[in-house]
Amino acid sequence: MESILETKDLSITFGGHTAVNSVSVEIEKNKLKSIIGPNGAGKTTFFNLLSGQLKPTNGKIFFKGEDVTRMNPTYRTRKGIGRSFQITNVFPNLTCFENVRLAVQSQAGVRYRMLSHFKKYKDMERKAYELLELVYLGEKAMELAINLAHGEKRKLEIAMLLALETELLLLDEPTAGMSLEEVPKILDVIKKIKEDGNRTILLIEHKMDMVLDLSDSIMVLFNGKLLADGDPEEIMNNDQVQSAYLGGLYDDAS
Numbered sequence: 236m237e238s239i240l241e242t243k244d245l246s247i248t249f250g251g252h253t254a255v256n257s258v259s260v261e262i263e264k265n266k267l268k269s270i271i272g273p274n275g276a277g278k279t280t281f282f283n284l285l286s287g288q289l290k291p292t293n294g295k296i297f298f299k300g301e302d303v304t305r306m307n308p309t310y311r312t313r314k315g316i317g318r319s320f321q322i323t324n325v326f327p328n329l330t331c332f333e334n335v336r337l338a339v340q341s342q343a344g345v346r347y348r349m350l351s352h353f354k355k356y357k358d359m360e361r362k363a364y365e366l367l368e369l370v371y372l373g374e375k376a377m378e379l380a381i382n383l384a385h386g387e388k389r390k391l392e393i394a395m396l397l398a399l400e401t402e403l404l405l406l407d408e409p410t411a412g413m414s415l416e417e418v419p420k421i422l423d424v425i426k427k428i429k430e431d432g433n434r435t436i437l438l439i440e441h442k443m444d445m446v447l448d449l450s451d452s453i454m455v456l457f458n459g460k461l462l463a464d465g466d467p468e469e470i471m472n473n474d475q476v477q478s479a480y481l482g483g484l485y486d487d488a489s
């Protein structure tokens with residue numbers, strides 16, 4: 236297995252509480268791994284450690300073999316680790332197309348003085364349109380970002396992450412707060428990205444049907460510890476995982 240990201244004994248303690256406790260895991264390149272676990276298990280904290288929003292108390296993070304443990308979030312984004320809320324340059328009063336084109340442009344390092352390079356500019360426009368189509372926002376290309384529905388905004392964020400050539404996408408409950416009609420669309424978007432086969436996705440999700448539908452593998456966090464890591468069938472048949480969800484382990488595993 237070729238891994239894109241690896242954590243070794245990753246831990247973080249807030250006051251006396253260890254929210255992520257010595258987690259060692261490998262994320263396989265170009266696959267989709269879900270992170271599941273009861274509320275408060277440490278899933279979002281684990282994401283914050285991977286994206287650099289938090290620095291670990293102990294342990295290391297390697298991205299493509301490089302130690303990124305102390306690297307700040309901006310550098311990690313440049314290296315290819317992308318988390319949607321890291322995008323601070325979504326301009327509400329620009330159209331979806333303009334937002335994605337700016338992300339493409341920033342990735343290409345092209346400045347205004349170079350816009351005279353007509354062909355390059357056209358290529359960037361084409362790429363922006365392709366990404367909007369990929370996330371089913373083609374018809375909204377000329378809509379101002381501020382006017383998008385919640386689910387559409389999440390899709391725009393994903394298009395912008397892809398424009399930044401993100402190799403590892405960290406998706407934290409992408410369907411949270413969405414209407415029932417919007418959920419299948421985002422599911423489709425994630426499936427399409429997965430089928431393209433050149434991105435790795437790490438997904439936090441509570442909807443188990445979605446997790447089972449999408450995941451190549453699943454890791455289970457429980458009280459900050461890695462309780463299990465394996466393919467979906469293994470995880471579903473794991474007695475410890477079942478106990479954790481039924482509450483049987485709550486007292487033992489602290």
Ligand SMILES: Nc1ncnc2c1ncn2[C@@H]1O[C@H](COP(=O)(O)OP(=O)(O)OP(=O)(O)O)[C@@H](O)[C@H]1O
Nearest residue numbers: 249252253254272273274275276277278279280281
């Ligand atoms: N900045 C912080 N300061 C103190 N405690 C924190 C901080 N961030 C998280 N925690 C605690 O760490 C634990 C793990 O929280 P986290 O949000 O990572 O869980 P989660 O698995 O994402 O939960 P949920 O599914 O409810 O989103 C919780 O007990 C939480 O209160």
